[in-house]
Amino acid sequence: MDDLGRYDAIVLGAGVVGASSAWHLSRAGLRVALVDAEGPAAAASGASDGAVSVASKKPGPLARLATASLLYTRDLAAGGPLTGRYHPRPSYIFGSGGAECGAIDDLIAKLDSLGSAVTLRRDGGPDRLPGTGAGIERLVELGGEGHMPGYAAVAGYLEDRRIDRIWPARVQALHETGGGVVVDLGTARLSAPRVVAALGVSTRGLFPAMPVAPRAGQLFVTDRGPVGALPGALTSAAYLLAKTTNPDVLPYPPVVIDPLTTGQYLVGSTREAHGDPGRVDFATLQKLMRRAAQTWPALRARRVIRAFAGVRAAVSDGLPIVGPAPGQSRVTLATGFEGDGICLSAMIGREVARLAMGQPPTAGLAEDMAALSPDRFARVRETAG
Ligand SMILES: Cc1cc2nc3c(=O)[nH]c(=O)nc-3n(C[C@H](O)[C@H](O)[C@H](O)COP(=O)(O)OP(=O)(O)OC[C@H]3O[C@@H](n4cnc5c(N)ncnc54)[C@H](O)[C@@H]3O)c2cc1C
Structure with a gap:
């Protein structure tokens, strides 16, 4: 098996959430690999509308987080990676x-x-x-509000040439070791102390407990x-x-x-x-x-x-899943964005990078981010058991 080396962080999935997470980790100075089974924006991010819309969000955490993401998207579009990708209207x-x-x-x-x-x-x-x-x-x-095609946002984040792109490469398994996580690509592997899994609808292949x-x-x-x-x-x-x-x-x-x-x-x-x-x-x-x-x-x-x-x-409960994978503390899950992932992606990428680096959420977002924790499904199983 080829060893593709050791990184500071590996992001699985080059959709808009994975690309945003990789960009934020790279901007924090980490050496980042971005892995995808097919290529950038190959799944939902390349086949969606791109409404950056707070109006369409369910009231509660989702609407508040979408508001935070809208404001941050505007910031990233003012000279940052989303310049020319996000259009207010x-x-x-x-x-x-x-x-x-x-x-x-x-x-x-x-x-x-x-x-x-x-x-x-x-x-x-x-x-x-x-x-x-x-x-x-x-x-x-x-x-x-505004509009931002998912593929355009991914292209914006990937203008950061420091991010190593590894595709097409399908992740077969993840193995936590004492020093980090080994990502098994079948014929090759790579490792890092932290991994972000932004696999969209394919999440269950590696994390069967996530609904x-x-x-x-x-x-x-x-x-x-x-x-x-x-x-x-x-x-x-x-x-x-x-x-x-x-x-x-x-x-x-x-x-x-x-x-x-x-x-x-x-x-x-x-x-x-x-x-x-x-x-x-x-x-x-x-x-x-x-x-x-x-x-x-x-x-x-x-x-x-x-x-x-x-x-x-x-x-199943209508909220995305963002946080440490149950029983795999070095893996941060970011999935389940249903029809809201383009809108949420800028802020979620920032918060995922913070989580993966062991930092607290951005001020004011802690409670709403906690509502997205994957632990809620572990707790449901414990209660049911
Ligand atoms: C019809 C439609 C309309 C939409 N309209 C809007 C809208 O107006 N506004 C909005 O905010 N959102 C909208 N969305 C939702 C939005 O597109 C998604 O929430 C968002 O694109 C999800 O991004 P993601 O990065 O989480 O997942 P994805 O874009 O699905 O990316 C996951 C990536 O993981 C890769 N992958 C999967 N398994 C593996 C593996 N084992 N190994 C390696 N790589 C793997 C895939 O190839 C893929 O590239 C819409 C979606 C659809 C389908």
Whole structure:
């Protein structure tokens, strides 16, 4: 077996969470290896929308951590690795019918409790945004959020050439020894005193006790139209409801229409309980397309040039899993970000690096970060036993 050497830290998984963690560890002066079975942004981070959205987060720790991440993303976009990767823009949430309009009321109450990072700019009917179609009862405009494609963020972090990239290389096993962790790649190995495992939906392969399950989502991209016709993301309140409700019982498909800087539209996304990133079906996409075109009729003049699917890593209690792996104190887990990983990645990478280096969380985040601890599942098993 080839020995690829000893590092100060090894990060497993080159998605947006792993890349951010590797960048933060490297910036702290550590010699870092980043390992991926396929390559950068090969899984969810390369097949998602990129809403950096506090509005769509469940109230509580997730919404507060998303707020911290939004603020930090802005910092990293001001001359740091996310410069030119993160784009601030307004976001519009629209609703029709009692359930969707109720979700908008809940959203406004949540924003009030989160401070000033995201502001409610306008609340009214669809006339607030010229170009919207029929069937919208209520539309609110939010300021302060933005968009960042996952693959673009990964590319930004990987501009740090000090990070050693090791791919394609699938991790087969981890062995804790007295001096650290040996990462077994089958035909080669490497070691470090600390390892970060940011393996997304594949987490269970190495950590079977972590309740991470796949949740697929289909999206489509159009050809280019006039740039700036839609100034920001147009998100259905059904999308907010889909985070806490079975999507099959929603009155409308959970649509997000994201205008890209190229003049294209990225439209997503379904939530399906399977893990097949290759499953793209016309009937499902047609529902999304219909609702999207009804909401933003300019889409009727565009052609769909690509449809694809990604797989989110969903956790049974709806919160990500971040912290020392139970029984493997040298391994920090960072997984289970479901539909929120792009938004959370900047702050999570920073906090994961701190955890891996034995430092406390950034001031003000300790309680919310503790809510993500993998220990909560070890405790559930003890109680059940
Ligand atoms: C349709 C869709 C829409 C979404 N929209 C948004 C959005 O608008 N906003 C938002 O914030 N989030 C969104 N998300 C969620 C976001 O994409 C994910 O939460 C985020 O990309 C997760 O990043 P990650 O680094 O944890 O995992 P991943 O990007 O999945 O990366 C895991 C990496 O681990 C590697 N790997 C796995 N097993 C091994 C192994 N054994 N050895 C080595 N490497 C391995 C994989 O190759 C992969 O590169 C969306 C997701 C989907 C699917």
